[in-house]
Every structure is written in structure tokens, then in C-alpha cells.
Amino acid sequence: MDRQVSLVRAEVVENRELVPGVFLLRARGNFSAQPGQFYLVRAWGLDPPLFRPFSAFDLSQEGISFLYAIRGRGTSLLARLQPGHSLTLLGPLGNGWPQPEGKLALVGGGVGIAPLYLAAKAFREADAYLGFPGRPYLVEKFREVAGRVWVASERGQGGHRGSVTEIFTPDGYRVCYACGPREMLARLWEMCRRAGVWLYVSLEERMACGLGACLGCTVFTRSGPQRVCREGPVFPAQEVF
Amino acid sequence: MDRQVSLVRAEVVENRELVPGVFLLRARGNFSAQPGQFYLVRAWGLDPPLFRPFSAFDLSQEGISFLYAIRGRGTSLLARLQPGHSLTLLGPLGNGWPQPEGKLALVGGGVGIAPLYLAAKAFREADAYLGFPGRPYLVEKFREVAGRVWVASERGQGGHRGSVTEIFTPDGYRVCYACGPREMLARLWEMCRRAGVWLYVSLEERMACGLGACLGCTVFTRSGPQRVCREGPVFPAQEVF
Amino acid sequence: MPDTSVRIGSLVLKNPVLAASGTFGFGGDYARLYDVSRLGGIVSKAITLRPRAGNPPPRLWETPCGLLNSIGLENPGLEAFLAEELPRMRELGTAVIVNVWGEDPEEYGELVSRLSLPGVDAIELNLSCPNVRGKGLVGENPEATARVVAVCRRATDKDLWVKFPPQGEVLQAARAAQQAGATAISAANTYRGLAIELETGRPVFANAIGGLSGPAIKPLSLRLVYELSQVVSLPVIGSGGIVSWQDAVEFIMAGAHAVQVGTGNFIDPLCAPKLVRGLRKFLVQRGLGSWELIRGCAHRGGISGAA
Amino acid sequence: MPDTSVRIGSLVLKNPVLAASGTFGFGGDYARLYDVSRLGGIVSKAITLRPRAGNPPPRLWETPCGLLNSIGLENPGLEAFLAEELPRMRELGTAVIVNVWGEDPEEYGELVSRLSLPGVDAIELNLSCPNVRGKGLVGENPEATARVVAVCRRATDKDLWVKFPPQGEVLQAARAAQQAGATAISAANTYRGLAIELETGRPVFANAIGGLSGPAIKPLSLRLVYELSQVVSLPVIGSGGIVSWQDAVEFIMAGAHAVQVGTGNFIDPLCAPKLVRGLRKFLVQRGLGSWELIRGCAHRGGISGAA
Ligand SMILES: Cc1cc2nc3c(=O)[nH]c(=O)nc-3n(C[C@H](O)[C@H](O)[C@H](O)COP(=O)(O)OP(=O)(O)OC[C@H]3O[C@@H](n4cnc5c(N)ncnc54)[C@H](O)[C@@H]3O)c2cc1C
Ligand SMILES: Cc1cc2nc3c(=O)[nH]c(=O)nc-3n(C[C@H](O)[C@H](O)[C@H](O)COP(=O)(O)OP(=O)(O)OC[C@H]3O[C@@H](n4cnc5c(N)ncnc54)[C@H](O)[C@@H]3O)c2cc1C
Numbered sequence A, B: 001m002d003r004q005v006s007l008v009r010a011e012v013v014e015n016r017e018l019v020p021g022v023f024l025l026r027a028r029g030n031f032s033a034q035p036g037q038f039y040l041v042r043a044w045g046l047d048p049p050l051f052r053p054f055s056a057f058d059l060s061q062e063g064i065s066f067l068y069a070i071r072g073r074g075t076s077l078l079a080r081l082q083p084g085h086s087l088t089l090l091g092p093l094g095n096g097w098p099q100p101e102g103k104l105a106l107v108g109g110g111v112g113i114a115p116l117y118l119a120a121k122a123f124r125e126a127d128a129y130l131g132f133p134g135r136p137y138l139v140e141k142f143r144e145v146a147g148r149v150w151v152a153s154e155r156g157q158g159g160h161r162g163s164v165t166e167i168f169t170p171d172g173y174r175v176c177y178a179c180g181p182r183e184m185l186a187r188l189w190e191m192c193r194r195a196g197v198w199l200y201v202s203l204e205e206r207m208a209c210g211l212g213a214c215l216g217c218t219v220f221t222r223s224g225p226q227r228v229c230r231e232g233p234v235f236p237a238q239e240v241f
Numbered sequence C, D: 001m002p003d004t005s006v007r008i009g010s011l012v013l014k015n016p017v018l019a020a021s022g023t024f025g026f027g028g029d030y031a032r033l034y035d036v037s038r039l040g041g042i043v044s045k046a047i048t049l050r051p052r053a054g055n056p057p058p059r060l061w062e063t064p065c066g067l068l069n070s071i072g073l074e075n076p077g078l079e080a081f082l083a084e085e086l087p088r089m090r091e092l093g094t095a096v097i098v099n100v101w102g103e104d105p106e107e108y109g110e111l112v113s114r115l116s117l118p119g120v121d122a123i124e125l126n127l128s129c130p131n132v133r134g135k136g137l138v139g140e141n142p143e144a145t146a147r148v149v150a151v152c153r154r155a156t157d158k159d160l161w162v163k164f165p166p167q168g169e170v171l172q173a174a175r176a177a178q179q180a181g182a183t184a185i186s187a188a189n190t191y192r193g194l195a196i197e198l199e200t201g202r203p204v205f206a207n208a209i210g211g212l213s214g215p216a217i218k219p220l221s222l223r224l225v226y227e228l229s230q231v232v233s234l235p236v237i238g239s240g241g242i243v244s245w246q247d248a249v250e251f252i253m254a255g256a257h258a259v260q261v262g263t264g265n266f267i268d269p270l271c272a273p274k275l276v277r278g279l280r281k282f283l284v285q286r287g288l289g290s291w292e293l294i295r296g297c298a299h300r301g302g303i304s305g306a307a
């Protein structure tokens, strides 16, 4: 719980639009996040006041990358960054995914695939189920590190036409890590519970401090109020649903 | 008094640092200011809330240019602009210099030379007295359009060592237009008053609307409260001192 | 086509967007930039019985997303207003609301009585100017408010909008204004704020305290309008940090009949007409025929709760 | 070397920079990032007698240069605080101030009595939490304030800081607190603000109204500290929108003895230690040996007036 956290300025190396509204941003520096951990990010002055939380998508010798979708003010400002601009990062934060015991499935919806890539890299032989609203992205990168990779999208590009919960079946897995829209997570939990598969989900909540101090990101779980930035973002599904 | 004013977005063509902290910014578009008029300029969101006033330095077929010094937040943000970025401009505003009657001297201190260049262009044969805290700039441009040009600077670069009020003498002039630090203007007024030379000065005050509506830029003159953005920025010195 | 108009007392505004007092002069300055007849109405700079020169510079100071001002009621006085400004204001093609400030109830009475002229669509009683030295604000106090409004009610048949400060016993004072015959509640004027210059260690304004306006205060004014619209049955006119049509919709959802744009005019000189357009679009896109269904919906569990 | 320390009651802070209640937990979270012993002190999250779960999400909402929060006093309760958090807080190497909130004067009394322990350097009575449904704020009311402070004064020998809301009869309430035995005045807590979600037409928070903090409110809190420091002789501790050492100097010039950094910690997690460094530099560069000469100088015609 008491690992060190750093505040660093990092230089943007690339900020590429993968599909409309979705970007992969690479920044230079020496980072060391666990799969499922996140950073608070900002690249503006006083307004908006808060950092924005993003999962560490990938780590390399060169630096770190984030996968993000434009939602509002903060992400619009991020989308304008160009190589050479600088970024402020606080992290690594949060608990990250647990060490899996047994066969692992990764299920992500949209930019919800962001915290899964490092997991696929770290926990070898995991299968990945990736769902997209439009054109799929980064599927090849997943194929390089995951076991089997399935893709679903609304218009069937890249594989199945429909939602990711239609291609995923819990049979054969011991544990499943998922991130995406709340309804998707709820649906997965129904499936995993029935099948006796442990499901861990990564939750999102607005954050101020990211460190556990402000209690702004609290969610109510079966074991009481929990901070997404500290006890989370990864929670056992049975705690949440 | 009731000339039209426009609000336009203009593209930055160049934003060059002439000497440390002093920039010449060129923007593309069709502008038509009178000498001594100014624009309200901004290139940021809600914070800081207000535009910043800058004299039209020069006009050409291609667009408009501004000469500015970094003072605080607004000018620091301007200094970061690069070609291709956009700028919002409201203007032209203010009264501008009157039509001179008789031999004209232009006296400017630092970026106070900004409203004088268009005057030198428009009112031919005017002599220019330019004072600088450090290394002089844009002197050649003045030489192209003015009558005689004298330069003073703190360490004597470009001519006289000292202040511009040491090289200017009112003898032989009918009228003098000046812009610069308040003490310089006061000193000039003393000289011109004795010599019977009409002095007009361009004043600075913080502005909100720039249009005459908010009364934020009022200065007290001998004829009562006057708006720098509307009755000014050019005032007869005897009104002000 | 949705009906964007709103009724406030006897006055029907073509849309709920007004230019706020003190930020729009008498309208003519902004008419050099755009057709101000697009606005629902224009509230004049505060008029006093005699001309006032206002406070010494500086009168403006920026704060994060906010603006402190210390204008101090500079205005040409009633006579000059009637002779020179009012005739021009009437030509602007939109509702004319005259904002007035008096030293005491009698002055307010004289002002509104002499302003009972054709072409004056409503009078806004400014009980809330923070920039006059040594005066408590009438609008912070229910009894003082009732006195001024009662005197004015006797002195004119015109609609009386009462403009309150954001602090003090405003909720009670608004109720008192309603009982004394006010037509509408205007909320709120600027917030009492301070800035100090580091170099000198002195307040930046000669009067020390100035009035804070702009986006910084929006959540505060929105809260006040939300509360006011629950304690009075009069229409509430909201102001404070409105710069986008989204802000304006929030105020209407909180219970406002109309909104005023002040500092927004400085941030974007076309702010007010953009609001007019944005609000019309909002009604169209939400399939709303008028403001009725969403006005005050935040008190009723939201939009669907209103249906 | 200037003396950056300040005395507040019986407590000498090594410098005037405190972490504000509710934004810094119990200090340990930020200790993962930097050496928090550099701060003048740490004010704990509000502690209540029993554990509280707080309000449902969302609890945070951004506004222009401001932050609305609706945490609702989530905290582990006094027992758990004493058992788990206080021992760790004491190890952080800086002054420990415990912020407490009670349902009534007796609860406040019990809290301060049970907190009368070594290692608790002062107790901050939170009379100003805007995020508890259905409670008027004690600190808006002089009598209610006096009652709570008097009960606490009898219950403990510890220094009592009284934390006020920014609205209501705060000046009178601060005087009442002084008479009832308070050690210092802490001003101010967050401002009551509102945000409404356009999609739904509902307030974003379950409690509707939240507390506004951050740079947006700085000019308002600075004004309040300026006024408070004229009506009480107790030390005033300023908070509200402080994010830079320049902001902190303004508060000191307005009369504050110390400042608290709240939302500033979120804008820049190193905000507070940067303030410590900036303030020291300021003293050095101005050739000031201590805070005496500039504290409150805005009331005395500025820096030179003080000399
Ligand atoms: C631990 C964690 C990891 C995350 N990782 C990623 C990631 O890798 N890639 C990615 O694209 N996004 C991620 N998010 C979500 C991301 O933080 C938000 O999309 C972002 O903060 C929105 O900022 P904005 O200023 O653009 O939107 P705003 O203008 O603040 O809001 C726009 C919309 O987004 C919603 N929103 C705002 N903040 C959050 C939030 N913290 N969580 C969820 N919804 C929010 C609002 O309700 C609103 O509808 C993560 C969130 C958390 C908590
Ligand atoms: C009609 C007019 C024409 C001007 N023309 C030019 C020009 O051509 N080139 C140029 O460099 N400057 C010009 N100025 C001054 C310029 O507007 C200010 O330097 C600028 O607004 C400062 O903005 P800032 O955000 O950088 O400073 P801020 O952060 O706002 O303030 C920094 C410092 O500048 C001072 N200051 C702020 N605003 C003004 C103001 N409006 N007038 C004077 N001092 C101010 C403050 O007192 C403070 O000390 C002109 C001003 C006026 C009124």
C-alpha cells in the first residue's frame, strides 16, 4: 500500500489518433507501473483544476503510453498535444490487477481495453476479448502478447458483429479481468458468477488527489466505502454488484 | 465615434522575438486601423477573462502586426503562439492620433514606439525619437518612413546613452505625439508646454470591453472622466497632466 | 418553431437573454459590433439622480476565471440619461430596462417616478452595488429592501425588478420585496472580493473591496437562483458567470425566467447573441415548445419528472 | 536567515503553510510523494464520533477555476482515528491539528475531550461543513457558535481553532468564538454552490448543494480574512483558493497568521511545499526578518506604512 509515487514532467513523443476520437499518446521517461495501475495526467494551467486519470497502456524502455478517448474538456486538451509538448504525470497509482491463478480472460470494451494490454503482456497466455463501438484498434498489438484474441464491433469490423459479451464465454477460465461500460461489467458478472469464474473489474470515478486523501472517488462496495484510487481501481466484482 | 468594429479570428503568420521579451506578431487578414488605434487581442479560453489591448503597429496587404512586451499572464500566452495558431481580435478601437498641423515629432519609449510607426507612415516627414531600455529594435523600419530618426538607449546602443527625453527638443516642432512610461510623458509635457508645442499622449489603462460600455478604463482628465478606449487612448497632454 | 419568449410581469421578452447592467453601457457601444435587437433586452448602466465620476483607476482586476471591478457608479446622471441616452436606447429594437441607484428610499422614488416614461419597459432597482464606500447594501436587509420597494411601488406603475447582492439575508429580503410590490427578482450582483498588490502591500482598489463577477462565481449564483426561486413566486432573473448557452440552461433549470450576461460580454463580445442562438437550438433539439417544461425542473427531479 | 515561524496560541508552526482539512487525509497519502515534515502542519479530515460513509458518487464536480465537492464527512470515526491514524500522524514530523465535526455541542465536547492527548497540537472545530443534509451551519450563527466553543473550552485545554463558513453572520460569530475562548479563527470553508446536469435537468449531487473551493474563490476568502482580522484579536488562519506563494503573501498582508492549502494540493500535489519555499524566498528577497512587518499591512497603507 505504501509504495512511492512520483510527480514528473514528461515529453510527448507521439499523440496519434487511432480512430476518430481515440488517441494513443506516448511520453518519454522512466516509468514502472503494474498492470491495471493508472496515472493522473494534466497538460494545462488552473482550469480545469483537476488532473485526469488514465490507465498505463504500455511501458517500454523509452517511456509510457496511454490510450484515451475524447470525452470532455480535459481529453480535448490532451488531444491537442504535439511531440515536444510536456505533460505532468502523477503515479503510478491504484492497486492494479491481482496475480492471476489459473486460466485468465481479459474483456475490454472500447478504451476499456487500456488497462488490459499490460496485463496481457505480464500474465502470459491470457485470452483477450475486445469490443469496439466502431472500427477496432490495437488488435494486432494484443495478438502479439495474448493467447487467443476475439474481436467484436458494432458493425462487425474485425470479427463478430455485436457486443463483446456475446463472444465471451466464461467456460474454461478460472478468472476474468474486465474494464468498460458499467452495463457490460454487470452483464459479465452475471455470466461469471453463474460459471464460478472470479471476475475483477476496473472502475472509473472522478478523482481529485488520486492518492487516497480526499475521498472524492469513493464507491460503495459490500465491504463499505472504498477509494477507487487506492483500494481500486480493480475490485472483485462480487464487492461491487 | 460610431465607426463599425469587428470581431475576427486571424491566423498568426509570425511571432518573432526582437530582443529578449519583446515580440513582433504578424496576423493575416484584412484590417483598417487609423494610426494610434488599437485592438483587443486574446488567444486563450476563460482564464484570464479579459482581452489585452495592443496598438496596431503596422498594416499591410497581408495583414496586421503588433509589437508587444511580455508583462504578465496575457503577454506570456501571446509569446507562445506559433505560425498557424489563431488569435481573436476586436477592433479597430479608440480615437487614434489627430491629423497633425505643422511639423510633427514622434517620441516613444520602449514598446511605446508601437503606436508611432503607423503615424510615421501616414504623416510624412515626421521626426522620430526612440528610446529603449536595452538593445534598440525596428529603428530601420522607422528610418524608411520617418524624417529624421534619433535613438537613445540605456547603454548607448544605436546612438545616445541615456533617455529619450535627453535627445528630444521641442524647438522647431508644432506638435508632438508620444507614448511610453508615465514619467517620460510628464517630462515631455513640461518641455512642450514651455516651448508652446502641442503634445498628444497615448495612455494605457486596464480594459474589459474596449467599446466604451463598462467604464473600466476611465481616467480623470481636466474635462472629467474619460474612457481610454473611446475618448482615448490619445489625449491632449494638457487634459491629462 | 419553439416559443423562446418569456413573460416577466407586464413585459414579454422575445428571448430570455438580457445584457447585464454596467457591462453593456446603454447598448450603443455594442451596436457597433452586432445587431443588439437580437437580445431579449438591455439593462442600462446604473443611473443616479446626479452625475457621478466613479472611483479612481485601477477599476478592474483579474482573478482566476473572475473579474473584480470597482467602477463606483460612474454615470451621467438622470437628466443627461433622459436627454441623451434613453432616446437612443429606445431605437435599439429590444426591451429597455433602466437600472437605478439611490442614496435613500426617496431618491429611488424620485428616480422611478421620473423614469415613468414610454419606452422604459422596466426599472431595475440596484440594491446591491458593492462599490460605494461606506454604504451597507440595502438588499442584504429585508426591512431596508421593503422600504425602498414600497416607496418605488407608490411612485410608478412601471414593472420593478429588484436586484440583490449575493450575500446577506437575501432570501428574506426577496420575500419582503415581493410583499412590497416588486415585479421580479434579479440575482445577483457581484460578490465582495479583494485583491492585494504584492509590491506595495496595499489593496489594488482605492476602496479596497471590489465586486467579483465572471465564470468563477457561476456555481454560487446558480445556487442562489435555485434557492430564491423556491421562496418567491415572482419571476427570478439570474446572473453571475453566464458565458455559454449551457450555463443559461442551468439557470433556467434552477428556476430562472431570464438570464443576464455581464462579464461574458468581455470574454466574448458576441457572447449574448450566441446565447440567444444556442438556447433556441436547445429547445428545438430537445423538442420543447417553450421554457415551461424545463424551468425549475431541478427542483422537481429533473426533465422527465416535469413531463 | 529569516524566521519563517508563526505562533498560534500555544503552538509554534515552523512555517505558516498548513494542509487543509479533507484534502490531505491524515498526511500519509501525500507522504508517499514528498517529505510532509516540510509543512507547518497538517489538519486531518473531519473526525466524527461514529464512522460515516459519506455521500454517494459523484462527489466532485469541476467549475471554472473551482471545484464543487460533496464528500459528506466520510471518516472512520473517532475510535478508529485514535487507534490507527493518530499514531501515524504523529510520526510525520509536523504539527498535528485534528478537525472535528459534531451533531450538537455535546458531541463536539466529547470529541475534543477524548482528543486531549499528547501529540494533538490543536483541534479545529469544523462549524462549517456544507455537505450534511438538513443542518444549518453553526458557524453562520453567533449564538450557536458561542455555545459550541464554550462547551469545548470547558472540555479541553487544547488550542481550539474555529473554522467558519464564508457566509452568514461570520464576523459576529468570530467575535463570539473569541469571547467563548477560541484560540484562532480558521476561514473559510467552502462556498455553497450548485451544478446541474443538462442531460437530466437534475443537480449533479444527491444533496444538490455542494461546497465550492479553489482559485475561483480566492478573492472572496481574501476579503473575508481581511475583514475578520479587523474584528478579532485572535490569529486568523486563511484558506480558499491558495495555490501560489503570492496568494499566501496576499493572505498574510490581509492579516492572516497562517494559510491552509486545500484544492491547491489537487492542482499541483507539490503545491504546499512549493509555498513553503516561495514564502521563505520572499522574506529573504524583501529583507524581512519575520512575518511581523507585513502581516496585515494592507490595513495600514501597505508595506512602507508598516515600517
Ligand atoms: C482509474 C481510471 C483509469 C482510467 N483510464 C482511462 C484510460 O486509460 N483511457 C480513457 O480514455 N479513459 C480512462 N479513464 C476515464 C477518464 O479519466 C475520463 O474519460 C476523463 O477523466 C474525462 O475527462 P474530460 O475532461 O475529457 O471529461 P469531463 O469534461 O470531465 O467529463 C466528460 C464526461 O466524462 C465523464 N467523466 C469525467 N470524469 C470521469 C472519470 N474520472 N471517470 C469516468 N467518467 C468520467 C463525465 O461524467 C462526463 O459525462 C479512467 C478513469 C479512471 C478513474
Ligand atoms: C490602448 C492601449 C494600447 C496598448 N498598446 C500596447 C502595445 O502596442 N504593445 C505593448 O506591449 N503593450 C501595449 N499596451 C499595454 C498592454 O495592453 C499591457 O502590457 C498588457 O495588457 C499586459 O497584459 P499581461 O496579461 O501580460 O499583464 P498582466 O498580468 O495583466 O499585468 C502585468 C503588469 O502589467 C500592468 N498592466 C496590465 N494591464 C495593463 C494595461 N492595460 N495597461 C497598462 N499596464 C497594464 C499591470 O499593472 C501589471 O503590473 C497597450 C495598452 C493600452 C491600453
Ligand SMILES: Cc1cc2nc3c(=O)[nH]c(=O)nc-3n(C[C@H](O)[C@H](O)[C@H](O)COP(=O)(O)O)c2cc1C
Residues within 6 Å of the ligand: B214, B216, C020, C021, C022, C023, C045, C046, C067, C069, C071, C073, C099, C126, C129, C163, C188, C189, C190, C212, C213, C214, C215, C217, C239, C240, C241, C242, C260, C261, C262, C263, C264
Ligand atoms: C464592470 C461592471 C459594472 C457593473 N455595474 C453594475 C451597475 O451599474 N448596476 C448593477 O446593478 N450591476 C452592475 N454590475 C453587475 C452586473 O450587472 C452583474 O450582475 C454581475 O456582474 C454578475 O454577472 P456576470 O458574472 O455575468 O458579470 C456590474 C458588473 C461589472 C463587471
Ligand SMILES: Cc1cc2nc3c(=O)[nH]c(=O)nc-3n(C[C@H](O)[C@H](O)[C@H](O)COP(=O)(O)O)c2cc1C
Residues within 6 Å of the ligand: A208, A214, A216, D020, D021, D022, D023, D045, D046, D067, D069, D071, D073, D099, D126, D129, D163, D188, D189, D190, D212, D213, D214, D215, D217, D239, D240, D241, D242, D260, D261, D262, D263, D264
Ligand atoms: C474534497 C474536500 C473535502 C473537504 N473536507 C473538509 C473537512 O472535512 N473539514 C473541513 O473543515 N473542511 C473541509 N474542506 C474545506 C477545506 O479544508 C478548505 O477550507 C476549503 O476547500 C477552501 O480552501 P481551498 O480553496 O484551498 O480548497 C474540504 C474541501 C474539499 C475540497
Ligand code: FES
Residues within 6 Å of the ligand: A206, A207, A208, A209, A210, A211, A212, A213, A214, A215, A216, A217, A218, A227, A228, A229, A230
Ligand atoms: S481521488 Fe482523492 S481519494 Fe481518490
Ligand code: FES
Residues within 6 Å of the ligand: B206, B207, B208, B209, B210, B211, B212, B213, B214, B215, B216, B217, B218, B227, B228, B229, B230
Ligand atoms: S474598456 Fe470598457 S469602457 Fe473602456
